[in-house]
Amino acid sequence: MLNTATRSTTPRTVLVVEDEPTLATAVAQRITAEGWTARVASDGASAVQAAKQLKPDLVIMDIMLPVMDGLEATKRIVAERPVPVLILTARDDETDKVIGLGAGADDYMTKPFSMRELIARCKALLRRVERAKVIAKNSENEKILDFGSLVIDPGQRIVVSDGVQVHLTPTEFDLLATLARKPRSVLTREKLLEEVWDWVDASGTRTVDSHVKALRHKLGSAMIRTVHGVGYAFEPPANAE
Ligand code: CA
DSSP states (O other): OHHHHSTTOOOOEEEEEOSOHHHHHHHHHHHHHTTOEEEEEOSHHHHHHHHHHHOOSEEEEESSOSSSOHHHHHHHHHHHSOOOEEEEESSHHHHHHHHHTTOOOSEEEESSOOHHHHHHHHHHHHHHHHHHHHHHHHHTTOOOEEOSSEEEETTTTEEEETTEEEOOOHHHHHHHHHHHTSTTOEEEHHHHIIIIIOOOOGGGHHHHHHHHHHHHHHHOGGGEEEETTTEEEEOOOTTOO
């Protein structure tokens, strides 16, 4: 009796940070309909406080917020405790700006969005956390990827560039490691979405572009080559053995 009841409905808590009451309510209702618990915070400072108390499994974060903006709130929340963050932006160019600032989010969506897509992205992020645990377990003994000035340790999830440890978000790390395991091989956006995000809908390919941009910002633009119309390839640094 017991084993049939529990497994499929893992209790999840989602913190929704949004200052537009109508949108916040709509998102919270949709999350509740999934069987998850939704909590709403309407400014950045309350979000940081709520994240501390609730220890949510996922955070949906608007960028333009009163008191403290979503960027600062995200930085503080992920510094305190690793949690996947899905950032909502008003426009595509705002998304680019936000990524450039390295907020530490795992995914981005531009308003207006469909609730169906929002929930699909949430599920993919939650699955990714579970997968990451399994991958981390499997990677414990994976050998270090040594490219001279760039060293990637999949077991410890550490990246060192020119002797300095680089802070990457979990998503950025997985993307880099996936590309670096096959140096110079071109991986399509769809393949990367499937491998890193477990997200197969091609509408998410912009997410890949966004994270490539973030990695280039942190590691230098030569590290990842764009193959127009196809995808991306990892280019080992020139000094690599
Ligand atoms: Ca707002």
